[in-house]
Amino acid sequence: MIRCLAGAFAFGTVAPMRVDTPLGRGSMAAFPLVGLVLGLVAAGVALGGRALFGPDSLLAGLLAVTALALLTRGLHLDGLADTADGLGCYGSAEKARRVMRDGSAGPFGVAAVTLSLMLTAGAFTALPAAQIVVAVTAGRVAALAACARGVPSAPGSSLGALVAGSQPIAVVTGWVLAVTVAAGFLTTSPWHGPVAVLAALAVTGLLVAHCVRRFGGVSGDVLGAAVEAATVLTALGLAAG
Numbered sequence: 001m002i003r004c005l006a007g008a009f010a011f012g013t014v015a016p017m018r019v020d021t022p023l024g025r026g027s028m029a030a031f032p033l034v035g036l037v038l039g040l041v042a043a044g045v046a047l048g049g050r051a052l053f054g055p056d057s058l059l060a061g062l063l064a065v066t067a068l069a070l071l072t073r074g075l076h077l078d079g080l081a082d083t084a085d086g087l088g089c090y091g092s093a094e095k096a097r098r099v100m101r102d103g104s105a106g107p108f109g110v111a112a113v114t115l116s117l118m119l120t121a122g123a124f125t126a127l128p129a130a131q132i133v134v135a136v137t138a139g140r141v142a143a144l145a146a147c148a149r150g151v152p153s154a155p156g157s158s159l160g161a162l163v164a165g166s167q168p169i170a171v172v173t174g175w176v177l178a179v180t181v182a183a184g185f186l187t188t189s190p191w192h193g194p195v196a197v198l199a200a201l202a203v204t205g206l207l208v209a210h211c212v213r214r215f216g217g218v219s220g221d222v223l224g225a226a227v228e229a230a231t232v233l234t235a236l237g238l239a240a241g
Contacts, residue, residue, distance in 0.1 A: 003026070003027075004026035004027050004029065004030045005027075005030050005033065006018075007023050007024070007026070007027030007030075008023075008027045008028070008030040008031050008033065008034050009037075010023075011023050011027060011031075011034075012031060012034040012035075012038075012072060012075070012140070013034060013037075013038065013071050013072060014070070014071055014072070014073055023159070023162050023163060024162055024163065024166065025163070025166040025167065028143075028144060028147050028163045028166055028167060029144065029167060029171050031140045031143060031144050032137055032140045032141045032144060032175050032178075032179070034140055035136050035137035035138070035139055035140030035141070036133065036136075036137050038068060038072070038136050038140075039132060039133035039134070039135070039136030039137050040133055041067060041068075041071065042064040042065075042067055042068050042124070042132050042133075042136055043064070043129035043130070043132040043133050044129070045060075045063050045064045045066075045067040046060045046061065046063065046064040046124055046125075046127075046129060046132055047060075047129050048060075049061070049062075049063040049064065056125065057125070058121065058122065058125050060124070060125055061120070061121035061122060061123070061124035061125030061126075062121045064121070064124045064132065065117055065120050065121045065124065068136065069117075075224060076139075076223075076224035076225075076227040076228050077113050077116070077117075077224070077228060078221075078224060079220060079221040079222065079223060079224015079225050079227070079228070080109070080113055080116060080221075080224055080225045080228040080229070081105045081109030081110065081112060081113050082099075082100040082101075082105075082109060082221040082224075082225075083100065083112075083211060083221045083222055083224070083225035084108040084109045084111070084112035084113075084225070085099050085100060085102075085105065085106040085108045085109040086099050086100040086211075086214070086215060086221070087108070087210075087211070087214060088106070088107075088108030089106075093214060093215055093216050094155075096214060096215055097154060097155065097156060097216075097219075100215075100219070100221050101156075116228050116229075116232050119232050119235075119236060120228075120231060120232045120235055123135070123232065123235035123236050123238070123239040124235060126239040127235060127238055127239055128186070130186045131183075131186055131187070131193070131235075131238045132235070134179060134182055134183045134186060134193065134197065134234065134238065135231050135232075135234040135235040135238060136231055137179050137182075138179050138183075138197050138200060138201065138230050138231065138234040139226075139227040139228065139229075139230045139231030140227060141175045141176060141179050141201065141230070142200075142201055142204040142205075142208075142226040142227060142229070142230030143223045143224075143226045143227050143230075144167055144171070144172060144175055145167075145172050145175075145176065145201065145204075145205060145208075145226075146205075146208045146218050146222065146223055146226045147163045147164055147165065147166050147167045147218065147223070148165070148167050148168075148169060148172045149165055149166075149167065149168060149169060150165060151164055151165050151208075151212060151217070151218055152164055152165065152212065152216070152217035152218070153165070153217045153218060153219070154212075154215045154216050154217035154218060154219040154222070155216050155217065157217065157218070157219035157220060158220075159219060159220035159223070160217055160218050160219040160220065160222075163223075164217055164218050176198075176201060179197055180193075180194045180197045180198055181194070183196065183197045183238070187238065187241060188241070189241065192238075192241045193238060195237070196234055196237025196238045196240070196241070197234055197237070199233070199237055200229075200230050200233035200234040200236075200237055201230060201234075203229070203233055204226050204229045204230040204233065207225065207226065207229055208222060208226055211225070
């Protein structure tokens with residue numbers, strides 16, 4: 001268990017973990033716990049920003065988003081950019097994967113990252129601290145769900161080969177239920193939080209399914225896109241109330 005947690009934090013954060021085994025099924029199963037810890041940090045930063053700049057200041061949300069980007073090395077944002085560029089290009093699946101591996105951000109990637117950061121920061125500004133934790137955790141649950149049994153790895157993806165199809169449906173269902181129930185306790189309406197979380201995960205699942213069809217499977221970039229998409233969608237759904 002300790003090795004799985006260490007692997008999850010080594011992959012998903014800048015924490016200086018010494019890991020002697022590659023990322024795999026166990027580490028991916030613990031990935032939502034990384035989201036929980038990151039969410040707590042982001043919530044704390046948002047609270048500090050509100051104390052410094054006022055309860056409705058956008059700076060609080062921007063600081064929280066900045067903290068997440070720094071703590072994750074921008075890994076998921078990079079995945080979002082590469083995925084958007086891959087989906088935005090014409091041609092075969094091989095060409096799309098080549099665009100994603102290029103390393104430079106194209107117009108689709110820049111637009112996707114800019115919109116994600118702006119929308120997340122705005123939503124975090126409006127959310128109570130506990131709901132920020134839910135949104136960030138939901139993002140990692142979405143990445144876990146993208147590795148459910150039956151989901152293939154994209155050809156040529158080293159990370160995809162390690163984690164694609166590795167998660168039993170029971171594990172995915174358990175995490176989805178956990179974050180959904182938590183959202184129910186942290187919103188004024190018992191249905192608002194669960195609906196926001198389930199809707200965000202469902203839309204992200206459709207995105208992942210489209211990526212599987214377009215690229216031939218999931219890759220590290222697709223997992224990063226799933227994290228960012230589910231986080232911003234959950235935050236927007238919670239803020240809408």
